[in-house]
Amino acid sequence: MKGAGAGVAHAKRRWRGLAIGVLFLVVLSMLVPLGFLLGLHNGFHSAGFMPLQHTSPSGDRSSHIDNLVRKLGPTLPKDILQGFVNEAKNETSSTNATPKSQQKKGILAPPQNVLQPLTNRNISRVTGKAGMRGGVDESEGLCELKYGSYCIWREENREEMKDSTVRKLKDQLFVARAYFPSIAKIPAQNKLSHELRQNIQELERVLSESTMDADLPPEIQKKLRRMDAAIARSKSVSVDCNNVDKKLRQIFDLTEDEANFHMKQGAFLYQLAVQTMPKSLHCLSMRLTVEYFRDHSFDKELSEKYSDPTLLHYVIFSNNVIASSVVINSTVMRARDSMNLVFHVLTDGQNYYAMKLWFLRNAFKDAVVQVLNIEHLNPDYFNKATLSHLSLPVEFRVSFHSSDNAAAMHNRTQYISIFSHSHYLLPEIFKNLEKVVVLDDDVVVQQDLSALWSLDMGGKVTGAVQICSVRLGQLQSYLGESIFHKNSCSWMSGLNVIDLVRWRELGISQTYWKLVKEQVSMKGGSALLASLLTFQDLIYALDSEWVLSGLGHDYGVNIKDIKKAAVLHYNGNMKPWLELGIPKYKVYWKKFLNHEDQFLSECNVNP
Structure with a gap:
């Protein structure tokens, strides 16, 4: 009888162990989806499946940023990566400001979209620094950052234009001369006609004395703004487009003749420099x-x-x-x-x-x-x-x-x-x-x-x-x-x-x-x-x-x-x-x- 009782007790312990194992599996199967729901998994990366390793409940993501930089390093320029790292770290510092009440409850902040698709990022034509849309001056002109794109090459090989102010003055003078004859024929625009004539004469005098930006007078920016304003007003006036087109063609022909003259003069001076002893x-x-x-x-x-x-x-x-x-x-x-x-x-x-x-x-x-x-x-x-x-x-x-x-x-x-x-x-x-x-x-x-x-x-x-x-x-x-x-x-x-x-x-x-x-x-x-x-x-x-x-x-x-x-x-x-x-x-x-x-x-x- 004693042996039979021992066998029954052994069987009960075996069934109890199986019941505990089944209960553990059920609880584990519930915890896995719960982990996904609570943000314990990082999701998917475009290059493959990359789990995030959280080192603390505060959501510190510096190690994640470094991993992204290492993985994207071979494909992105250094200046873009640096901009991305700075932005992500700033975003991380703002994320670390999670209320302590949430941390005490064990609720993690929802993961931020750190790395946006590359086509949603832009580069400034002037500074060449990476930034998000709306985060840079759109007036400076933006272009998409794509690997191997002409935009990136242009920014890396950009050369500063010399004497840009003188060039702008010449362009303004060209346009003002084209509009002036048509504006002068309208009696109601005598004031604008006088202003255009005065600005044209001032720019002609400045360009006759200056060929480089360094030679321009200190008040040249005021003259530029006045001429810009006068040209803008002239464009808003209803004029005969045929007259403006005719004047533009005349100025273009004169400019072409002047360019040919200077080209021949340059060739002559070049030969003179070659044949004349210094x-x-x-x-x-x-x-x-x-x-x-x-x-x-x-x-x-x-x-x-x-x-x-x-x-x-x-x-x-x-x-x-x-x-x-x-x-x-x-x-x-x-x-x-x-x-x-x-x-x-x-x-x-x-x-x-x-x-x-x-x-x-x-x-x-x-x-x-x-x-x-x-x-x-x-x-x-x-x-x-x-x-x-x-x-x-x-x-x-x-x-x-x-x-x-x-x-x-x-x-x-x-x-x-x-x-x-x-x-x-x-x-x-x-x-x-x-x-x-x-x-x-x-x-x-x-x-x-x-x-x-x-x-x-x-x-x-x-x-x-x-x-x-x-x-x-x-x-x-x-x-x-x-x-x-x-x-x-x-x-x-x-x-x-x-x-x-x-x-x-x-x-x-x-x-x-x-x-x-x-x-x-x-x-x-x-x-x-x-x-x-x-x-x-x-x-x-x-x-x-x-x-x-x-x-x-x-x-x-x-x-x-x-x-x-x-x-x-x-x-x-x-x-x-x-x-x-x-x-x-x-x-x-x-x-x-x-x-x-x-x-x-x-x-x-x-x-």
Whole structure:
């Protein structure tokens, strides 16, 4: 009996445990929906299911904000995220102000909609800061913040408009002039007509004296407001729209004519700046000339090296003191051995004494410099009238159409520099020399050039860098109907190795002058044609890394190519010693200029 009673008690305990388990499950099934109803779950995020972890009944959501920033970081700009964080934290601080009575009851504040859809947020065009609709000045203009949108790119790359007030004044004057004739015809608007005329005259006077915002008078804002008010009243008056339209078209035509005039004037002034020697360089030449005649102690000759064919001879045609000085200085500084270097500078009578004194005052290591006045030379078989002055390398700006797409049109404008008349005097001037290297005065040497004297040119007369992007066939309009190989590449002066022995054997100078006489009727193209035809099939193509051209006109030259090139050629109008030279290329030229020279500082020479 005792065993049977124990079994019954054991069965009762087992059923009691099952009943408690079932009751627990029922209570748990009721608590889960209750938890959702009481806000114990965060809901769903657009990127997936993310439960919020509440650290305290106060509803502190700082950790939630940080999680959102980390998840949205890769897709939103930093300034937008910062604005979002500030807004959300401010909202959190306001949420923390929940009445204590609610906290005591255990009632949590309903979750706020922290992150709104991205299309409901806007950015100010002026400040570029993120904000909610209605939270920023709508008058400043808003645009939607969408990932990769033009709006965001525009704000990040916005540039401040210069002289915006002057531009606004011109716009106001344009509109006022259009309305004034129609308003003046209405007798009832005499007061408005007088006000318009007065404002127009005031703005015309201001714009005649000021071209920048910095030049405007202090009371200009009052004038702007008065003109705005007058224009607004004029627009509210019923006028003949045809008259206003006609006047607008007249003003537009006048403005277009004025723009064309200024464009032509700008082009003329640009050419004047290119072709005219700057005042500072003219001062330098004059000061050196005066100093030369004041002190003859500088006048000394080192003629023992000038005619030695075993040395390395460089020839430079120039009338620019600092340009030729930079060429020589850069060549000497990059040479392994300057003992064997001889430079011959050929200039005109006006700059001869300035050049002579400059190169006697300045030492270039162990190299020697000879200055020659080309006007003192008297060649036997040339026309002396033609050679009475120095002629520098000639530059031709050639443009031609391409069968490629329009994007390639930019690459079809080239500056080709060729030999001048003076270059064809070389065999007569240097009768004892066998080989020379001719350098233009707009080059900078970056590597040792001694290897040029060991080149085997295979019977060719001159070594030059060829430009196969410009072939002779593409220069048909410049060369006329002469006989030439249309597929031949054009070539450049700047760095040229000349075999004077071969030059004399083939009579290159006589051939050139014969072609010049035949093409004398051609305007501008005779020198280009004569040089290209004279050396046809006689050019030894140098490696393209010897010379890099285009630094005087092309803004897109690769910096890596500049550092690799042995010689930099500033062919084009924007020479490095001019103010209009391309700034990012000037540094390679200026570092070979002696800025500490007394005459440079006195004449304010600072290219």
